[in-house]
Amino acid sequence: MMFKRLGLLSLCLAFVLGCSSSKTYLRVPKNGLTEFLKPQAGKPTLISAHRGGGDYTGYPENCIESFAYLANKAAMIIECDIGLTKDSVLVMLHDDVLDRTTTGKGKLNAITYDYTQSLFLKDNAGTVTKFRMPTLEKVLRWGKGKVVYTLDVKRSVPFEKVVDMVHQTHTEDVSVIITYNAQDAAKVYKLDPNLMISVTIRNEAEYQRHHELGIPDNRMVAFVGTREPSTEHYQFLHQKGIPCILGTLGNLDKMAQAKGDQVYVNFAKNGADIMSTDRPLEMAEALKKK
Template identity: 45%
Template sequence: MKYFIFAVTIFCFISCSETTSKNSKLIETFKASNTELPRISVHRGGKNLLHYPENCLETLQYVNDSIFAIYEIDVAQTKDGKLVLMHDNAIDRTSTGTGVIKNLTYKELTAFNLEDDYGNVTNFKIPLFKDVLKWAKTNNVILTIDIKRSVSQKVVIDAIRDMKAEDVSVIITYDVEQATTAYALAPELLLSVSARNEDEFNRLLDAKIPTKNMLAFTGTRLSNASLFDKLHAEDIVCMLGTLGNLDKQATVKGEQSYVRWKALGVDIFATDRPFAVYNAIK
């Protein structure tokens, strides 16, 4: 496996050397020392919102009208090669349709409407990735892009380049191998990398991925302050995933939990409670 990854990396570096893409402006602005960064990452573009489904363009607009945030979205691919926003392999949970998304054409998807997390049918449709990129560019909104397993990094990166959306796009990776291939394909993009502990961070450094390309996702459990200190020493932004248990903990123990976590070194909260977190830390 490691030889395959090495071969892919070399190929991608050669391919990328033939492009003249300049660095995304996010590489320069996403620094821990930048006090003007957005502090909220909205999970799946907005969850648990009445009448506003996850991974929905109208939901992004709705949340963005109220708070300063970045938006995590999930990108899947249809049978006819269209990139759309969808978290699950199947469309059953979040829409009026049924079936696996890779077995459905985009035209077939347009027959269905999205549902919110409470089962309410909306008038909203499953959005094309390119339309979301266009919206993000128009509104100067940053997207962190979770590429589903059935979709290649290259296809998504090509779509970002086609839309000239490098300055609003962050590619999410989950391990060193994904981060290595993403960097080889798109050295001009900022990457969300998994750095849940010092060992993971050291493996990223050993892979020769520049720290300027890193936004560190420190996991969904609170790490020791020493990890945040080490990442901040490299001016790397630290994102904590409070979605799930930590959001639930804050619901029970009070919103000041977010303030305490921020004081430990958390720069951005990836959350299912964007409005509550925003009000707590603003």
């Protein structure tokens, strides 16, 4: 009996430790991403790490090690960038060229995937790390149960390949596809009408363009720009059940640095459901005090 009790105690302890070690992970409930992102009074504002990184020493943008670093500190949406190698492998890279973020040089679409694996990634200060460029497949498989992704598909990358990889990895429930115009959003919707799509809606006319192309409100996540929109614009979208992403990256992040991180709390109170930032950990700390 004593051994049974000790065994049960060990199992309980293991469960508790397992939960505590991953307590910050952003897990989508069984009712799905649509319901999870749907705006609702009292819901916590979600943080999106722009380029999956931030200005943190030793952690480059767009790599799994940086995603893990952030996700272990605060619940995160990871915004990340997809490029395509010469031999048609989907990898994570923001720029068309390798020079800024890797030890390589030249255009990504002129090199093979094998060559990318001979390179090391650099952080924002230019310091070389031991990390390598991951594939989209590895990123998606790692992220399930840990983060939600907003996937920025670069111009040379076919949406078909990205959606196919989402299907292959069964990560529809953690993936939002980023688009920059209504035509691309309609293309993604046609490829998979169940996927969530990030669409640029800075005014009602941009909403109408998406609506007229048949994209349902419950598939949209509205990027409202890198300037705060009016409260009326937030209300217009919220009444349709559309969650809103405010891009604080750039000037609004600089405002927070100058005036204090309390401004993030104000952005959230004004209507931002998600904020995309280059300062995800600082934002997380500020929102704790909301």
